[in-house]
Amino acid sequence: MSTWTGVSQLSVKLTTGAPSCKIYANGQNRVGVTISVTPTDENGDRIQVDPQHLASNLWLIDYLDESTLSWNGKSGWAYTDTMNEFTAVPDGAGEHAEVATDDNGTHHVTFYVYCSPDVDQKSIAVRVRTDPDDDGCVNTITSSQDGRFDSSVVLRPRTALTFTRDDINWDYSRASTQESGNTKYVTTDAWNYYLSLKDEENYFVTFRVHGHCSDSGYDGLIASHIPPDDHRRNFYGGYVWYSEPHAYGTGEIVNFPAGNNWWDYTTVYDKSYPDQYLCFTWVHSTTGGDGWHIPNGPVTNWHVYYTPRVVVWDRYGNTGTFWVDGSDITGGLNIYDYHP
Template structure:
C-alpha cells in the first residue's frame, strides 16, 4: 500500500479565488480559505488521502514566521472548518463567494479564518505533515510560496441611527369579523439601513415562551377591563419558515389568547415583507371586548399588566452587531426601541 510521503502541489487561495481581502476584526466575520494539495507517495505518484486525515494534518500558519494560527481560538487570528452565518467578504458584492477549482489530482481542504479586535494584517500560508512524518510548508522559508493576505477592518457597532424601525397595519385572522372582539394590530419592522448590507441573525432575550403566548413581551389591561394592549416579538428563526402555515399560505403569530372565560384568540399575519430573514417583526395589538371585559388568569397573564425589558441583538452579514432595548412599559402607546448602553 502506498505511503503518503510528500506533496507535489501546495497552495492556498481565498474561497473567491483571490489572494487578498479585508475581514472585520469582530471575531465573527469568517473568510473562506481553500487549500489545494496533491499528496504523493515515495515514488512521486499522486495518491488520494482520506479527507479526515488531510484536515488533521494541515495547519494554517503565519506566512512570515511559520507560527500556527489558533485553531478555533478566541484571541488574535483563528480558524475553523465550520462556517457561521457571517462569511460575506467586506467590499465584495454578492451573497457568498465562489469556490476555487482544484487541478486534476489535487485535493481540497477548506478553512474559515477570522480575527479578534486589535489584530494586525496577516499573510497566511499552510503547513502539512505527511504520513511518513515529513513537514512541508507554503511559507516565506518553505518549499512552496503560496499565501493569502487579510487586512482587518475595525468592528462596527450599530445604533438607532443605523436602523429602520417603522410600522404598518397588520392583517389578523378575525379582525372586525366578530361581534365579541375588535382587534387592531400593527407590525413593526427592525432592519438595517446601510446600503449593500442587512441583518442576517437576531437574538431576543426577555419574553414569554408559553404555548399560545410565545413572543409576548408586554401586556396591559387598564381599568374598565375592556381593552387589551399587547406587544409580541417574533424571535424564532428562520423567519421564513418558523411561523409558516401551509393552510393559510403565510406566516402567522398567535395573539390575544384568552382561552379561559373569553374563549378567544386571534392570529396576525407576520413577516409579510420581502426577504423576511433580513428583519425582525414585532406586533403591537389593541383588542377590545364587551361584557365583563378580559378575564385573568389566562396562561402566564396573572396580573392586569406585566412586561419585560427585552434585549434585541442583531448581526449583519459580517458579524457586526447592534443591541437594542424594547421597553414593555410603553405598551399602551406604541413600541419604542432604545439604544443599549452598557
Template sequence: MPTWTSVSSLSVVLESGGKNCDIYANGRNRIAVTVNIEPTDENADPIEVDPKYLFSRIWLIDYVTQAKLAWNWGSDWSYTESPGKFAATPGSSGEHSEVSATEGGIQQVTFYVYCGSGVSNAKSIGVLVKTESDDTVTSSLNGTYNDSVTLNPLTAVAYRKGDVTWDYARTTTVDGGNKQYVTTDAWNYYLSLKSSQNYFVTFSVSNYSNQDGFEGFFSGHIPADDDRSNFYGGYVWPQEPHDSVYYDPYDGHSLGEVVDFPDGNLWCDYARIYDRSYPERYLCFTWVHSTTGGNGWHIPNGPMTNWHAWWTPEIVAYDRYGNSGKFWVDGAEIIGGLSLYDSKP
C-alpha cells in the first residue's frame, strides 16, 4: 500500500474565508481555524488519509517561532476539537470539528482556537504536519509553506446591570381565575442583553430549590395580615434549552409550576413562561401573588417551612462570545416584586 510521506499543498483559513479576525480573550470564545491539506505518497501522487489519523498528525503552531499552541489548556493561546457554546465570530458561528475529503485531493481539518484573559498581543498561526513516514512539513515563516491566519485579542467584557434589560409583563396561569378557591396573579421578569447585535446564549443559576414539585422556587412569604390569606412567591426557570424543556404540547406553550401547596390547601397552579420570541436568549423569572379564602395558607409545604423563606439566586449570563455578567435576585424582597442587582466584581 502507498505510504503518506508528504503534502503538495498546505494552508490555513478562518471560517469566514479570511485571514484575520478578532477574538475575545476570555478563555471561552473559540474561533474556527481550518487546515487545508493535500497528502501525497512516496511517488508524489495524491493519497487520501484516514480522517482520524490525519487529525492526530496535525498541530497548530506559532507562525514565527513554530512552537505548538497548547491543546485544551486555556491560560494562553490554546486550541481544541470542539466549538463549545461560544464559537461566534462576526457574521458567522463555529461548527463541529471534522475532517472531509474535497475536490482535488484536498482534505480539511477544523480546530477551534481560544485565549486566556492575560493575552493582549495578536497571534499569527501556522500549521505543523507529521506524515505517516514521520516527515515534518510546516506552514510557517521559515517553513515549506508560508500561509497563516492572525487572531487579534480583545479585552473580555464584564456585563453590569446597565448592559442588560430587566423588565416584566403580566402572564397567565392555568387556574388563576378560579376565584372560588384561589386567585393567582403572575408576572414574568425577563433578563436579556441590551444589544441589537448580540445576545445571551446560556445561563448558570444557583441558589434555588431543586425539590420535586418545587423546581425553581426561591422565595415565599405569607404575611400575618388578612389571616395568612396572601402568598407571594418567586421562581426562576434555568433549565435549558428554554424553548423546549418547559414546553407542554397539550397546552401549547411553556409552563412552570407555581403556588404548590400539597398540604392543607391542596392547591397548585401553572404559569405561562418563556412567552416571548427567542426564549433561548433570556432567562425567565415568575413573581406570583395568590390569595386563598378560609383559614389562609398552610405550611410546611415542600421547602417552605416558615412564613417567610427564601434563597438568593445567583446568575451568570454568557453572550455568544463567552463574555459574561454576574447578577443576583434578592428573595427577601418578594412582596414588592423582583429586583436585579449586580454581583460584586
C-alpha cells in the first residue's frame, strides 16, 4: 500500500488572489490564506490523502525564520481554521473560503490569519509534515526562504480604529405606528433614530446594547417621562431595538394596559441594509381623561430612565463605545462617546 511521503506542489496565497494585503491589528480582523499541496508516495506518484489528516499536518510559518504562527493564539500573529464576522481584507476584495481537492489530487486548505496590536509586517509561508515511510522517517517540507518550495504572502498590519461620535451618523426620521389613525383616545408621534458609520466604504456589522429594560411588553425601553403638566397627559419614551439580526418589523411602545388600556406598535428598521444600523425610537403620546396611569410593568415612577451603553464593531473588527442619554427624554435622544 502506498504511503504519503512527499509533495510535488506546495504553495500559499491569499484567498483574494493578491500576493499581499493589509490587516487591522485588532485581534478580530481575519484574512484568508489558502495552502495548495499535492501529496505523493515513495515513488513520486500522486496519492490520495484524507483531507482532514492532511490539514492537521499543515502549519503557517514565518517565511524568513520558519517560526510557527500561534494556533488560535491570543497575541502576536496567529491563525485558525474558521471564519468570523470580521473576515475581510481592508481596501480589498471579499473573502472566498476555498477548501477542496482538485481532480489532479491537489488539496486546498484555507486558514484565517489575525494579529494583535504592535506587530510588524509578516511574510507567511507553509510547512507540511508527511507520514512516516517504511524506515519511520518523516519528511518536513516548507515553502520558506530556505525551503524546497518558495511561496509566501505578505500581511501588512494597520493600526486598529476606535470610533468616536465624530465617526458616526445619528439620523432620525418620522416613524409610523399601528394606532396612528386612532386619535380618539391617544395621539402618538414617533421618530426613529439610526446609528450608523459615516464611512462610505465601511459599515457596522455588530451592535451590543447593555442597560435597557427586557421585560415582556417593555423590551428595549430605555427611558420614559410623564411630566406633571397638563394632568399627566403626555408620555415621552425611548426604546432601542437591539435584537440581531436587524430586520424590518414592529416594536411595542406606549404599553399602558392597566388603567389606560392602551399599547401601540411602531415600524422599525425601515431602511435598506438594516443590519448596518442600530434603531432607536423616540415617542410622544398624549392621552385624554385623567392622564397616564402607573404603575405599568417597570414604569413605576413618573420618570424612569436607564443609561444604555452601545458597543459597535465594523466589518474589520474595529470598535467604538457610546451611550444614549435618556434623562431628558422630553427633548429627544442624544448619543455621546462612552467614557468609563
